[in-house]
Amino acid sequence: MCGINGFIDFNSSKKDKVVSFLNNMNQLIFHRGPDENGIFAEYSDSCSVGMGMRRLSIIDLSSGQQPIYSDDEKIVIVFNGEIYNYKILKSKLEAEGVKFNTSSDTEVILKAYEKHGIESFKWLDGMYGFSIYDKRINKIFIARDFFGEKPLYYAMIDNKFIWASELKSIIKTCKSKPAISKKGLNLFFRLTYVPAPHTIYEGIFKLEANHFITYDLEKQDYKIEKINSEPEPKESDISFDDARKKTKELVYNSVDSRSIADVGLGTFLSGGVDSSIISLCLSRATERKIDTFSIGFKKASYDETDKSRVVAKMLDSNHHEFIIDEDDLKNNIHEILVNFDEPFSDSAALPTHLLSEKTREHVTVALTGDGGDEVFGGYNKYYVGKMNRKYTKVVPKALHNFILNLSKKLLVDKDDKRGKKFQINKLLNAINYEGEFYWDIISLANTSRQLSEIMLPEYFDKNIFKEYKNVLGNKNIKTLTDFRLVDKILSLEGGMLAKVDRTSMLTSLECRAPFLNREIWEFTNTLPEKYLMDGWNKKYILKEAFRDDFPENFLEKSKSGFGSPTGDWLRQSLRKELEGYIDPNMLREQGIFNRDEITKIVTDHLNSKKDSTFRVWSYYCFQKWYKFNYLNGEA
Numbered sequence: 011m012c013g014i015n016g017f018i019d020f021n022s023s024k025k026d027k028v029v030s031f032l033n034n035m036n037q038l039i040f041h042r043g044p045d046e047n048g049i050f051a052e053y054s055d056s057c058s059v060g061m062g063m064r065r066l067s068i069i070d071l072s073s074g075q076q077p078i079y080s081d082d083e084k085i086v087i088v089f090n091g092e093i094y095n096y097k098i099l100k101s102k103l104e105a106e107g108v109k110f111n112t113s114s115d116t117e118v119i120l121k122a123y124e125k126h127g128i129e130s131f132k133w134l135d136g137m138y139g140f141s142i143y144d145k146r147i148n149k150i151f152i153a154r155d156f157f158g159e160k161p162l163y164y165a166m167i168d169n170k171f172i173w174a175s176e177l178k179s180i181i182k183t184c185k186s187k188p189a190i191s192k193k194g195l196n197l198f199f200r201l202t203y204v205p206a207p208h209t210i211y212e213g214i215f216k217l218e219a220n221h222f223i224t225y226d227l228e229k230q231d232y233k234i235e236k237i238n239s240e241p242e243p244k245e246s247d248i249s250f251d252d253a254r255k256k257t258k259e260l261v262y263n264s265v266d267s268r269s270i271a272d273v274g275l276g277t278f279l280s281g282g283v284d285s286s287i288i289s290l291c292l293s294r295a296t297e298r299k300i301d302t303f304s305i306g307f308k309k310a311s312y313d314e315t316d317k318s319r320v321v322a323k324m325l326d327s328n329h330h331e332f333i334i335d336e337d338d339l340k341n342n343i344h345e346i347l348v349n350f351d352e353p354f355s356d357s358a359a360l361p362t363h364l365l366s367e368k369t370r371e372h373v374t375v376a377l378t379g380d381g382g383d384e385v386f387g388g389y390n391k392y393y394v395g396k397m398n399r400k401y402t403k404v405v406p407k408a409l410h411n412f413i414l415n416l417s418k419k420l421l422v423d424k425d426d427k428r429g430k431k432f433q434i435n436k437l438l439n440a441i442n443y444e445g446e447f448y449w450d451i452i453s454l455a456n457t458s459r460q461l462s463e464i465m466l467p468e469y470f471d472k473n474i475f476k477e478y479k480n481v482l483g484n485k486n487i488k489t490l491t492d493f494r495l496v497d498k499i500l501s502l503e504g505g506m507l508a509k510v511d512r513t514s515m516l517t518s519l520e521c522r523a524p525f526l527n528r529e530i531w532e533f534t535n536t537l538p539e540k541y542l543m544d545g546w547n548k549k550y551i552l553k554e555a556f557r558d559d560f561p562e563n564f565l566e567k568s569k570s571g572f573g574s575p576t577g578d579w580l581r582q583s584l585r586k587e588l589e590g591y592i593d594p595n596m597l598r599e600q601g602i603f604n605r606d607e608i609t610k611i612v613t614d615h616l617n618s619k620k621d622s623t624f625r626v627w628s629y630y631c632f633q634k635w636y637k638f639n640y641l642n643g644e645a
Contacts, residue, residue: 013042091138158219177351205504274373276301281317284379387542577623
C-alpha cells in the first residue's frame, strides 16, 4: 500500500527540478507510505516526465521497491494498492516464458502490460491506482480499480498534466488556489461528499472507478476509457439453496485472497453482520488465532461492544477493545477533516480514524466489512425506496403536500437522537412523484428543495445528478438493483471508500474489503431481488449463507452504525466555532449562501428549537475546509 504522484511538464524543466518537484509531492503523502520514497524522472527538450511514490511495505518487503522497470528499462511503473490474484497471473505469465526479478505484485502488473498491453488491466483483481510510462510508444497509462477503493486525482495546470493519490499533492503545485467547482459544491451539499469525476475544485478531477487514462505525449492529449465492461443486471433462475451455497463460497474465497500479507493482519469487528462474517471467514482460513479490533464508547447509548465480544469469544480471537469517550473523538477533528482535502461530512470518519490509529499499534493490515450493504442490499434507505413506490401509488400528491406541511409543525426534532421523528421526516421529505425519489433519499445533507433555500441562485444547480443519470441510461431508479447501482457509482466511491482510505492511511494502516470483489458483485446482480431483501429482511441471502455459523438470532440483531454525536458537539464544544461561520461579514464576502436562511437553520439547531444535525454538520465541515484553504487560517 502506497501513494503515488506523477506529472508531465511541457515547460522547460531540468532533471533536478523534476526530482525536487516530485519529492515535494511525495512528502505531502508521507503517511500513505512511511517505509520508502521512490522517484523516476526524465527530461527531454519537449517535456519532462516524473513519477513518484511513497511505500507502505506489505508484500515482498525485501525486493518490492518502486519504481519498477522492465528489463530493457523502456517501461516503468509506480503503484498504490494490492493485486489479490497476482500469484495466479504470475504463474500464467511464467508459463508464457516471462521472467521475474521480484516477488511483488507491482512487477506482475508491469510484466502483464509488457506482454499483453492494456488488455491486461482487465485481469487485475484488487484495489489500486497506478501509472505506467511506456517509452516505446510515448504514452502514459493511469488506472483506478473496479470499485474505486484507491483514490486518483488528475488535472491540467500551468501546462502540466498532474496526477496523484491525494488532492493535496496537486493543490500544492498550483500558483494560486483553484476556484470552487459549482458542481462539486452542489454535490457535497446534497450528499456530504463529492463523488467522481468531480472535486470541490474547478479543473481538478477524480478518475472514475474502473477507468484508465491514456496520455499521448506526442499529441499532448489524453482520453479516458473503461477497463472492464459491466454486464447489465439480468435475473437468473438459480435456486435459493444454490445461491446460498454460492454466496458462502464466494465470500470465503474473497477473504482468503485478501488475507495475503508479509506483515501483521487482523479485522475490524463491530459485531454487525458484515464484520462478523469477514472475521469468521478469516479465522477459518488460518490455523493461528486472528486479531480482532473494535471500538466502544463510555456513553452506553453509543456503545455496542457487547456484540463484538460475542463474536470474538466464539472465534477465540485475540480481541482488542478500545473504550473511548466523546473527547477522544473531538481531539482530532481538525486533522481528520482537513486531511480529506475537500469538504467531507460523514461523522463516522472520526471513530474510523481512531479505530485505525489504535489498530495500527498492533497490525499493518485490517480486513473490514465495508461494501456488504451495497453488494447484498443492507441499507435502510432501500426500505425507503420500496416505501416510496407504495406510498405514491396510494397517497395523492395534494394529500402528501398537506401531510408534509403538517409534519413540519408536529414532528419537530429538538435533539440528536435520530429516532422515529427523524426517520419519518426523512421519508416524507424524500417522497417524490416524478420518479426522482432515490436521488433525494441519498441526499443526506440537503434535498434539492432544501439546498435551493440555503444557497444563492447563482450557485444552486438543480440538475446536479444529470450526468450520473446518463450513466445509468436515464431510467427511473425504482428497483433494489437500481438503488445498488446508484450507490456503487456515488455513495461507495465518493463516501464510504473515501472515508476508510483517508482515515486509515492517515495512520499508515491498510484496509481491505473482501465484499468488494467484482465476482461477488456481478453474482448478486443476477439474483432475484427477494434473495437480497425478503420483505423487510435485509441482506437475506448473506445471512442465510452463514446462519448456521452463528448463535441463534445473532444475525438479526440491529446495529445503530458507526457515527458520532455531532449534533450535540455543535451545540456545545464546537458552538463558538460554528457561530463564527454564520458571521454576516464572512457570509457576505463568501457570497455562496442565503444569509438569513442558513443563519436561521444554524441558530435553531444551536438553541435546540429544531435538530438539523446532518445539514448543520455538513455546513460546519464545509466552512472549516473553506477557512483552512481560502482564508489561510486553521479553524
